[in-house]
Amino acid sequence: MLYLEILGNLPEMAKDEVKAMLELAGGRIIGQDYLFLKLDADETAFPYLDRLGLAHEYGELIVEADSIGELLQKAEEVDWPIRGTFKVDTETMANCRHDVLDLPRKLGAVIHAQGFHVNLSKPDTLVRVYCGERVYAGIRLRFFDPKDFERRKAHHRPFFRPISLHPRISRALVNLTKAKRELLDPMMGAGGILMEAGLLGLKVYGVDIRPEMVEGAERNLRHYGVKDFELKLGDATRLSELFDKTFEAVATDPPYGTSATLAGRRRNELYRKVLESIHGVLEPGGRLAIAFPADFDGEEEAERVGFKPVGRYYQRVHKSLERYFYVFER
Known part of the structure; x- marks a missing residue:
C-alpha cells in the first residue's frame, strides 16, 4: 500500500x-x-x-x-x-x-x-x-523538489517568453494524455510542454506558425537535454499536411490574446479549426490535453468535432484570465 x-x-x-x-x-x-x-x-x-x-x-x-x-x-x-x-x-x-x-x-x-x-x-x-x-x-x-521545476520556469530558459505554463502544469498535461511513446504540441510556443514530455523520455513533436518560436523552442529543448524531437514551422489548423502519421497523444496551450498574436485570425474560429485538425491526426483512443479561456466552451466544441470529454479543471490566473484545462479522448 x-x-x-x-x-x-x-x-x-x-x-x-x-x-x-x-x-x-x-x-x-x-x-x-x-x-x-x-x-x-x-x-x-x-x-x-x-x-x-x-x-x-x-x-x-x-x-x-x-x-x-x-x-x-x-x-x-x-x-x-x-x-x-x-x-x-x-x-x-x-x-x-x-x-x-x-x-x-x-x-x-x-x-x-x-x-x-x-x-x-x-x-x-x-x-x-x-x-x-x-x-x-x-x-x-x-x-x-520544487527546485527541479522552478529551474525550468520561463525566465530561466535561454529562449524567454513571459507567457508560459508553469512546468508542473505542463508536466500534468502530458501525464493526463497517458502518453507512453510520443507527444505532439501543435502550438508549442517556447516549447514548455515539449520540454516536460521530453524529460519523461517521450519523443516530442512540435509545430508553431512563427519561425522565431521554432528556433527558440529548439534552443530550450537542447538546453534541458531533450534530444529526441522534431519541430516544424507550420499551421496548427493543417496538421495532416505537416505529418504523414498519427499521434498517440497531444497536449497544447493555445494563445489567448488579441488577433495580432493569433496570426490575424479570430480566436474562437482558430480554436475550432485547431480542434478539428488535432482530431484528424490523433490515434483512436488517444488523448488531447488542452487549455482554453473560460469564455470559450471547449467541451461543446470538442464534442462537436468528435472528442469524448474526460476531465475539466478550472484555474483563475488573474482578474483578466480564467481558464479551463480539458482532457479529451478521440
Missing part, C-alpha cells in the same frame, strides 16, 4: 493525473483524505509516479487509524522498514481533527524501541505522519 500527497492549487487535476499514471501502472486510488491519497499499488508503479507534476511526495503507507492512541498501538505491532537513522515529521492538513503536537516524540519512541536510532538533522529515513479526518504514518520514498 502506498500513500501520495497531491498539491492543493489544482487538486482535481492533480488527482486525475495520479489516476492516469496508475492506469498505466495497473494500480488505483482507493481512498482520499483531503490532499492525502491511498493507493493500491506497489513498486511497479514507481516509474509512473515519478513522472508526476502536481504531487508533493509519495511513500509506503505503514499504519492508519481513527485516533492517536490507535495509531501508536498499531505502530507498536508492525515491523518498521527503517534504513539507518530516522526522524518523524508531521503534516497537519487543513482538515486535521487530532492533537498531533506531541506525536513525533511519541511515535519516535515507539520506533526507537524497535532498535532504530533518531537523527533529527540528517535522517536516512523520514517517517511521515499525516493528520486529516484520520491519522496516517508511512515512509517517504520520493519527494518532488
Whole structure:
C-alpha cells in the first residue's frame, strides 16, 4: 500500500493525473483524505509516479487509524522498514481533527524501541505522519523538489517568453494524455510542454506558425537535454499536411490574446479549426490535453468535432484570465 500527497492549487487535476499514471501502472486510488491519497499499488508503479507534476511526495503507507492512541498501538505491532537513522515529521492538513503536537516524540519512541536510532538533522529515513479526518504514518520514498521545476520556469530558459505554463502544469498535461511513446504540441510556443514530455523520455513533436518560436523552442529543448524531437514551422489548423502519421497523444496551450498574436485570425474560429485538425491526426483512443479561456466552451466544441470529454479543471490566473484545462479522448 502506498500513500501520495497531491498539491492543493489544482487538486482535481492533480488527482486525475495520479489516476492516469496508475492506469498505466495497473494500480488505483482507493481512498482520499483531503490532499492525502491511498493507493493500491506497489513498486511497479514507481516509474509512473515519478513522472508526476502536481504531487508533493509519495511513500509506503505503514499504519492508519481513527485516533492517536490507535495509531501508536498499531505502530507498536508492525515491523518498521527503517534504513539507518530516522526522524518523524508531521503534516497537519487543513482538515486535521487530532492533537498531533506531541506525536513525533511519541511515535519516535515507539520506533526507537524497535532498535532504530533518531537523527533529527540528517535522517536516512523520514517517517511521515499525516493528520486529516484520520491519522496516517508511512515512509517517504520520493519527494518532488520544487527546485527541479522552478529551474525550468520561463525566465530561466535561454529562449524567454513571459507567457508560459508553469512546468508542473505542463508536466500534468502530458501525464493526463497517458502518453507512453510520443507527444505532439501543435502550438508549442517556447516549447514548455515539449520540454516536460521530453524529460519523461517521450519523443516530442512540435509545430508553431512563427519561425522565431521554432528556433527558440529548439534552443530550450537542447538546453534541458531533450534530444529526441522534431519541430516544424507550420499551421496548427493543417496538421495532416505537416505529418504523414498519427499521434498517440497531444497536449497544447493555445494563445489567448488579441488577433495580432493569433496570426490575424479570430480566436474562437482558430480554436475550432485547431480542434478539428488535432482530431484528424490523433490515434483512436488517444488523448488531447488542452487549455482554453473560460469564455470559450471547449467541451461543446470538442464534442462537436468528435472528442469524448474526460476531465475539466478550472484555474483563475488573474482578474483578466480564467481558464479551463480539458482532457479529451478521440
